[in-house]
Amino acid sequence: MNLAKEAIDWLDRRLGVRELLHKNLGGYLLPRNINIWYTLGAVLLTMFVLQFVTGTLLLVYYVPHTEKAFASVTMIMNEIPYGWLIRYLHVVGSNLIIVFLLAHMLSVLYMGSYKRPRELTWLSGFILFNLGLVFCLTGYLLPWSQLSFWATTVATDAAGAIPVVGDQIIAYLRGGPTVGEATLGRFFALHVMGLPLAFLVLVGFHLFCVRRVGISKPPFGDDYRPTEMPRSFHHDEHPDGVPFHPNYTIKDGAMVFFALALLVTITFFAPWLFIPPDALEPADPFFTPPNIKPEWYFLWAYQTLKIFPSELLGLASQGVAMGFLALLPFFDRGIERRPSNRPLFVTLYLLGILVFVGLSMWGHYS
Amino acid sequence: MKKIFIRANLLFFLLIFVGTLPAAAVTDVCIDCHGGLAGQLGEIPTAEWQTSIHARHRISCHHCHGGDPTDYVKAMTAERGFVGVPEHSEVPAFCGQCHVGVEEDYWESLHGQVIDFGGPNCVTCHESHAVQVATIDLINEISCSRCHSYEKPALIKEEISATEAMLSRLEASIASLYRVGIDTGHLEDELFATRNSFRRLFHSVDIDKIRAETAGFDADLEQTKATIDELENTLGKRKIAGGALVLLLLLGGCIALLIRRTYEGHE
Numbered sequence: 124m125n126l127a128k129e130a131i132d133w134l135d136r137r138l139g140v141r142e143l144l145h146k147n148l149g150g151y152l153l154p155r156n157i158n159i160w161y162t163l164g165a166v167l168l169t170m171f172v173l174q175f176v177t178g179t180l181l182l183v184y185y186v187p188h189t190e191k192a193f194a195s196v197t198m199i200m201n202e203i204p205y206g207w208l209i210r211y212l213h214v215v216g217s218n219l220i221i222v223f224l225l226a227h228m229l230s231v232l233y234m235g236s237y238k239r240p241r242e243l244t245w246l247s248g249f250i251l252f253n254l255g256l257v258f259c260l261t262g263y264l265l266p267w268s269q270l271s272f273w274a275t276t277v278a279t280d281a282a283g284a285i286p287v288v289g290d291q292i293i294a295y296l297r298g299g300p301t302v303g304e305a306t307l308g309r310f311f312a313l314h315v316m317g318l319p320l321a322f323l324v325l326v327g328f329h330l331f332c333v334r335r336v337g338i339s340k341p342p343f344g345d346d347y348r349p350t351e352m353p354r355s356f357h358h359d360e361h362p363d364g365v366p367f368h369p370n371y372t373i374k375d376g377a378m379v380f381f382a383l384a385l386l387v388t389i390t391f392f393a394p395w396l397f398i399p400p401d402a403l404e405p406a407d408p409f410f411t412p413p414n415i416k417p418e419w420y421f422l423w424a425y426q427t428l429k430i431f432p433s434e435l436l437g438l439a440s441q442g443v444a445m446g447f448l449a450l451l452p453f454f455d456r457g458i459e460r461r462p463s464n465r466p467l468f469v470t471l472y473l474l475g476i477l478v479f480v481g482l483s484m485w486g487h488y489s
Numbered sequence: 490m491k492k493i494f495i496r497a498n499l500l501f502f503l504l505i506f507v508g509t510l511p512a513a514a515v516t517d518v519c520i521d522c523h524g525g526l527a528g529q530l531g532e533i534p535t536a537e538w539q540t541s542i543h544a545r546h547r548i549s550c551h552h553c554h555g556g557d558p559t560d561y562v563k564a565m566t567a568e569r570g571f572v573g574v575p576e577h578s579e580v581p582a583f584c585g586q587c588h589v590g591v592e593e594d595y596w597e598s599l600h601g602q603v604i605d606f607g608g609p610n611c612v613t614c615h616e617s618h619a620v621q622v623a624t625i626d627l628i629n630e631i632s633c634s635r636c637h638s639y640e641k642p643a644l645i646k647e648e649i650s651a652t653e654a655m656l657s658r659l660e661a662s663i664a665s666l667y668r669v670g671i672d673t674g675h676l677e678d679e680l681f682a683t684r685n686s687f688r689r690l691f692h693s694v695d696i697d698k699i700r701a702e703t704a705g706f707d708a709d710l711e712q713t714k715a716t717i718d719e720l721e722n723t724l725g726k727r728k729i730a731g732g733a734l735v736l737l738l739l740l741g742g743c744i745a746l747l748i749r750r751t752y753e754g755h756e
Binding site for chain 1: 667670671728731732734735742745749
């Protein structure tokens with residue numbers, strides 16, 4: 124008797140797992156013209172799991188104390204077997220997650236998949252993207268390097284531009300007047316407990332929305348027609364589609380392999396891409412390194428703050444831009460999703476990417 | 490005249506603060522005041538210092554000139570240890586506050602013995618504020634010929650060139666290892682000690698002594714090199730393993746895509 128079959132039989136008799144699996148795998152049909160961009164969700168899930176695993180392993184030796192954090196990271200890198208690999212996978216992985224999150228969001232935007240009835244899917248995804256950035260920001264401080272210390276000082280300083288409550292927000296973020304032990308403590312707690320829990324809940328909700336509403340059909344091809352918003356709940360079925368498993372999961376698998384290949388390539392051959400020289404020196408609150416810059420994904424925000432006459436205006440403009448993006452499906456209510464029929468949107472989309480890249484490069488070279 | 494006097498005082502103050510203060514405040518008061526002043530009292534030494542090896546190692550104005558870089562009022566007072574600009578013959582002791590060993594050898598050398606007669610002090614060869622990482626290129630015909638013929642310096646340069654080249658190579662290797670996250674602290678300490686002792690040696694400008702002792706330094710450097718080679722070898726192995734893993738992952742991806750193609754006929 125096959126043990127696995129016996130176990131599944133046992134579960135099936137009690138929970139009906141065979142029906143559940145069939146409904147969500149082989150019997151779950153996806154649009155026939157589904158494209159490669161739809162695999163980014165699986166890639167991101169894999170990367171998150173990897174972050175969780177490597178982060179947990181790092182926790183074994185990392186010490187969240189200003190006097191010991193840098194030394195503990197140095198020890199992980201040099202004395203713990205494969206510690207360097209685990210840490211680099213974690214560092215490089217965090218950066219690649221932002222790359223994949225951006226690509227995922229951009230593809231969803233381009234194909235108009237954010238439109239109703241998928242507002243909640245978009246909103247939860249957008250919040251997840253922002254949580255990803257907060258993950259990076261909090262994780263950035265943990266090695267307690269020069270870069271950690273000063274980048275966090277600059278980042279938390281920005282909140283001071285908010286009228287009336289700015290100083291209180293800084294004090295709350297830092298746990299004191301300057302970045303120090305209290306800041307490290309709260310960033311550490313957020314990074315290893317608060318954010319993962321919030322992330323898990325949101326990822327669950329995001330996947331629930333995707334599954335419940337149904338995968339959106341890519342707006343390409345002759346047979347594509349925009350559909351009206353149904354008056355009551357409607358699961359987007361694709362009766363002539365392809366099974367999720369194994370037809371699409373194997374494509375997901377291929378992309379996961381390629382994403383991991385990219386991760387391993389950078390980890391083994393160019394980890395310094397995401398580790399500036401200032402990240403190699405322990406934090407020195409008394410010495411500000413020249414030309415301290417935030418990570419690449421915050422450069423656009425950094426430069427925005429610099430080009431506005433006041434930090435408040437810069438922050439406000441960022442808030443407006445992010446708020447607009449978050450609520451886009453509530454503004455953009457048209458049913459048309461084909462990019463060729465949305466010239467204004469595509470123009471703004473391209474301009475948005477150019478502004479993001481331009482500001483980031485400006486921030487990098489300024 | 491009064492203005493110049495005030496500026497001179499300010500510069501003096503700027504340059505000398507107390508050496509015992511944390512590096513934190515290093516540049517604060519000194520640069521704040523003198524950075525805005527013209528010429529030798531301000532912008533020139535400030536700009537030169539910012540390009541220097543001292544600036545990179547956070548050795549600031551007060552470390553040499555004394556004074557208190559945290560206090561605008563008392564920054565340049567004697568009570569805060571301000572010593573100002575040294576006389577020509579005081580320079581070796583000035584630099585020797587940190588470069589203790591080299592100073593000893595310098596005093597014993599011909600250079601040191603003729604300092605009261607206008608002989609060279611440290612800054613004659615190394616510059617003052619724009620001081621850079623010392624290299625063998627400091628020994629050159631133009632520089633040495635300011636005081637004497639180049640014949641003996643050329644001999645010394647030839648004698649030390651192989652060891653200096655080895656030092657440079659090892660420094661570069663250590664920097665590469667450091668950049669990829671290797672803890673190079675002990676290697677840097679080792680090399681620092683060897684380099685300093687070696688450079689003490691040729692500050693004696695005694696060709697016979699240099700010839701006799703250079704081999705000992707070469708042996709020390711070989712030991713450091715062996716450790717570096719071992720680390721580089723480990724890194725090389727990691728890259729081979731990484732390359733193999735990347736190939737496996739790419740192969741996995743390609744196989745998955747091939748399997749995907751077999752489904753297309755049934756869709």
